[in-house]
Amino acid sequence: MKLILGSGSPRRLDLLATLGLTPDAIRPPDIDETPGKGELPRPYCARMSREKARTVQAGADEVVLCADTTVALGRRIMGKPRDAGEAAEFLLAMSGRRHKVITAVAVRRGDRLWERDVVTTVRMKRLDDLELNAYLATDDWRGKAGGYGIQGPAGAFIPWLQGSYTAVMGLPVAETANLLKAAGYPVWRTE
Numbered sequence: 001m002k003l004i005l006g007s008g009s010p011r012r013l014d015l016l017a018t019l020g021l022t023p024d025a026i027r028p029p030d031i032d033e034t035p036g037k038g039e040l041p042r043p044y045c046a047r048m049s050r051e052k053a054r055t056v057q058a059g060a061d062e063v064v065l066c067a068d069t070t071v072a073l074g075r076r077i078m079g080k081p082r083d084a085g086e087a088a089e090f091l092l093a094m095s096g097r098r099h100k101v102i103t104a105v106a107v108r109r110g111d112r113l114w115e116r117d118v119v120t121t122v123r124m125k126r127l128d129d130l131e132l133n134a135y136l137a138t139d140d141w142r143g144k145a146g147g148y149g150i151q152g153p154a155g156a157f158i159p160w161l162q163g164s165y166t167a168v169m170g171l172p173v174a175e176t177a178n179l180l181k182a183a184g185y186p187v188w189r190t191e
């Protein structure tokens, strides 16, 4: 059985590697990530990962793994910022407050789909101008939901979270291992 990572995210590849898993192929999905009108963050995130899993082409002996990470401030969905101005806007909105990071994982084998989502509450310290501008200058915010990456320099802004650190990074490894097992993929091998 082959494992297909349906994601172009280097973080997801790294997190999968922590489980000792190397995908046989990487097939990044191309879907429309526009939220529906009034769509709430959690159902939006679950829909994204499901659509990714359905879009990625796979044969009968292939298991597809996809995920979506969405940052939510109340009902507001904060996607990947299009520029530094939007990243600054997101970070200022989260500064000194708690927000939620949702990561939904979808595993598909043939017509069958296994799904799980993980919600993590994250507190961001109050950012001063120096911290904000220095972080924006690193470009680390690019391509990341909410405009920050907890695994990089923005880790200095996160004194507390409740939930899963790997889920915030993009792939909750415990839940992912369980979904792969449910789909019949041999996560653990003794030889």
Ligand SMILES: Cc1cn([C@H]2C[C@H](O)[C@@H](COP(=O)(O)OP(=O)(O)OP(=O)(O)O)O2)c(=O)[nH]c1=O
Pocket (backbone or CB within 6 Å): 006, 007, 008, 009, 010, 011, 028, 029, 052, 067, 068, 069, 070, 071, 080, 101, 143, 144, 145, 146, 148, 149, 150, 151, 168, 169, 170
């Ligand atoms: C909040 C947060 C997000 N992220 C990243 C993980 C994801 O790559 C990205 C969220 O965007 P996603 O749309 O979930 O994923 P992607 O577009 O990068 O990749 P693909 O659709 O091909 O799977 O944000 C971090 O790396 N660290 C963080 O702390």
